[in-house]
Amino acid sequence: MDVDGRNSTIGYGASASGMTDFSRTDAERANPGHDTRQSFQGDGMRGRVLAIALTLATLIGALPVAGSLWVAWGSANRARTDMLDGAVHEMLARYNRMSTEIDQVFDDLSSLPLAEACEPVGLMRLRTAAYFSRGVREVAVIENGRILCTGAGKSDMPASLPLPDMSEGDVRIWYDRVPPDVRAPASDVARSTVIARNGFALFLDTEQIYDLVLTDPRTVLSMVSLTSRQVMGVRSRPERAMLSDMVDRFRTDPPPRSLRVGNRLIVAAPTADGAAMALAAQPIDVVLEAWRQQAVPLGLLGLTSGAIIFWLILTLARRGDTMGARIRRGLARGEFRVVYQPIVRLSDGACLGGEALVRWQQRDGTMISPDRFIPVAEAEGLIERLTDQIIEHVFADIGKFLAERPTVWIAINLSAPDVESDRVRGRLDRLRKTHGVAADQIVLEATERTLIDARRAQSSMRSFRDAGYRLTIDDFGTGYSSLAYLATLPVDGLKLDKTFVDSIGSGTPADDVMGHILSLAATLGLDVAAEGIEHGAQADYLIARGVTYGQGWLFARAMEAETFGAYVDGRMAVAGPPSRRRRA
Structure with a gap:
């Protein structure tokens, strides 16, 4: 899980289906106990x-x-x-x-x-x-x-x-x-x-x-x-x-x-x-x-x-009520909103797009950490409603911006139920046609944990690809599946988890595993992005090994839609969005 470019991993028992990649605010990190306040x-x-x-x-x-x-x-x-x-x-x-x-x-x-x-x-x-x-x-x-x-x-x-x-x-x-x-x-x-x-x-x-x-x-x-x-x-x-x-x-x-x-x-x-x-x-x-x-x-x-x-x-x-009841009320009241973290091309620093990250601020000002509400939303069947609201927010926030800049794309995270159903594709098709956004401007990220059953995910993922959307695997290397299953999935790329970025130059097993992952990605023709980049030496190392994209505090933290638009315009990529290198 990427937290404004940093990494926050939730253990195996938190989510049997797989964790959706949402982010916390700086205020939450500074005061992690703040979200325990509840009002009657x-x-x-x-x-x-x-x-x-x-x-x-x-x-x-x-x-x-x-x-x-x-x-x-x-x-x-x-x-x-x-x-x-x-x-x-x-x-x-x-x-x-x-x-x-x-x-x-x-x-x-x-x-x-x-x-x-x-x-x-x-x-x-x-x-x-x-x-x-x-x-x-x-x-x-x-x-x-x-x-x-x-x-x-x-x-x-x-x-x-x-x-x-x-x-x-x-x-x-x-x-x-x-x-x-x-x-x-x-x-x-x-x-x-x-x-x-x-x-x-x-x-x-x-x-x-x-x-x-x-x-x-x-x-x-x-x-x-x-x-x-x-x-x-x-x-x-x-x-x-x-x-x-x-x-x-x-x-x-x-x-x-x-x-x-x-x-x-x-x-x-x-x-x-x-x-x-x-x-x-x-x-x-x-x-x-x-x-x-x-x-x-x-x-x-x-x-x-x-x-x-x-x-x-x-x-x-x-x-207060249970967390599940509070999430339901938050969804009904529109308390969830979206911020955006830029993603850059490492070779020249050009900003190609960003990733949509969710925030939850209750009516009384309380900020709730995603580490708390995402597992509950998944366990109680609310994650699909949350995903739908995030998609609606993205198009309301930057739909016009994307339509006017066809070379810019935005990444949206999917949960396991999202990947396995046609609901999300129908909503995306409707909204992007309403706003005039091309399908290849939407990058759909699914964590490796949601794709443990690769055969079950293939059909629905292929329908996304056939509709023109780009697909990537997020937090790659942190799940429980074999690297070999990558060849069976119709994906365009993968994103290295921050664990591997942190291990750069350490000589640890994680450093060796990253080499195998990059080699496999090159063999399969997959684009590779890295999250959690905080130092220039990390970026240099990744560039030397063929990693194309990066995000993290070295470049920018998550920001509001208006600020994100200004950031992208100031660092607009010369070339358009990369074409798929693999057809699966």
Whole structure:
């Protein structure tokens, strides 16, 4: 995420769909706690909320101690179940990403004849496939159960694989295997799942599926084959009795969300193809411990006077609604506006256009940071309304300016729902035709995180391209996908995340990765931009390596539309907008 040329990254749990690139003001950075102020305004909605709160206060104050204890148990059980459910769905998401990656690697290798796979050119293909695949540790060539070679080279004494744990058609699978050419003791090596097809075998880094941060070490995480009932991989191995009982129960339609089997609370869910199931379990003692922690205060709360509860709920109600409700009101009241950060051509400093960035200032003057409202807008299905308002603002602010300067373009950020629907394209077509703006003056930026499912995004992205819009991938290098998926997307360019700009000259791995990204972009004919440029040495470095565009505080911060227009006119590019170098 680019913040007026600086970088502000939000962690994995903030947005499963991908973060839209919006920016904060200088005032927010200077006073980050300013947006915590909330005012109580006696509008109709808040009046209804207050009435409900008062009713609940009266009822809760009359609840007996037994009711409080029951609530404590339900709360503790839900909290544990939600935690396990979150772990299960995270494992499923990682499993699905790895499955997609496996299919891609096998598809890429299908054009490599087995007879040439262990020759120098073939070995390079094996190494490349493993390098660009996050979940693949090693690629091997097998024949009659023997490993002839891997990306590391030919084997003088080919190792033999035992009978597979599972076979289906031309696919064979082995679980918990030591990778080839490993000299360390087996107990010290992270074991792999091996999947073979058409003479090629992939040694997978399945630990990625279970590498979750959990607060309780007693949590069991596992993937189980529903056909063979074999444990495919574990973080902590479940008891066999629990597995045999649980598999049958969770194969019902629809499966239960959670079960208690023996002394375990279990949450499980099948994979999309129905071949396996992710499982998370904790001892019921964990729920009891959480219940005990809540039982005493909730029991006392049931005996306290209604006046105290009345005061507490009234105070909470006066402090404001949920963030989602505040966003809805802000959208209805037109509290969101747009500022613009120039983008320049690094070779000569000519300003070719800019990027539209959102601001949210409430009626009472409170500035809300995008780091707070963007994840909520995405989670509550409001991000599309926000995107639509931003597009409307852009054309209202600078539509005439763009129409009069056909060589100037503006970049607008898209969220995952925007990329996957036709809504945005219809709105853009209508507005640009009304204002007389050409399609290639609109650059649509989608963060890499929104394009993890590259195949799903291809169709809608191609429709944007066919309509004449330019497409780029923002914050490139910060997502979870392989670099190889770039070749499948109909995009014109990519924007390097500020993390890489900061690493220039540091000799860190990020510096090396940037070199690979630039090389790949050059091979694919993609234009490259860099964000967060703050020093002249960074700009010189990027120019020397073929980076075309840049934005950041070295050139300009985000500004209002009128100031942006003056800035562009003062540094207008001689040449028109660059033509696409790749047609995909």
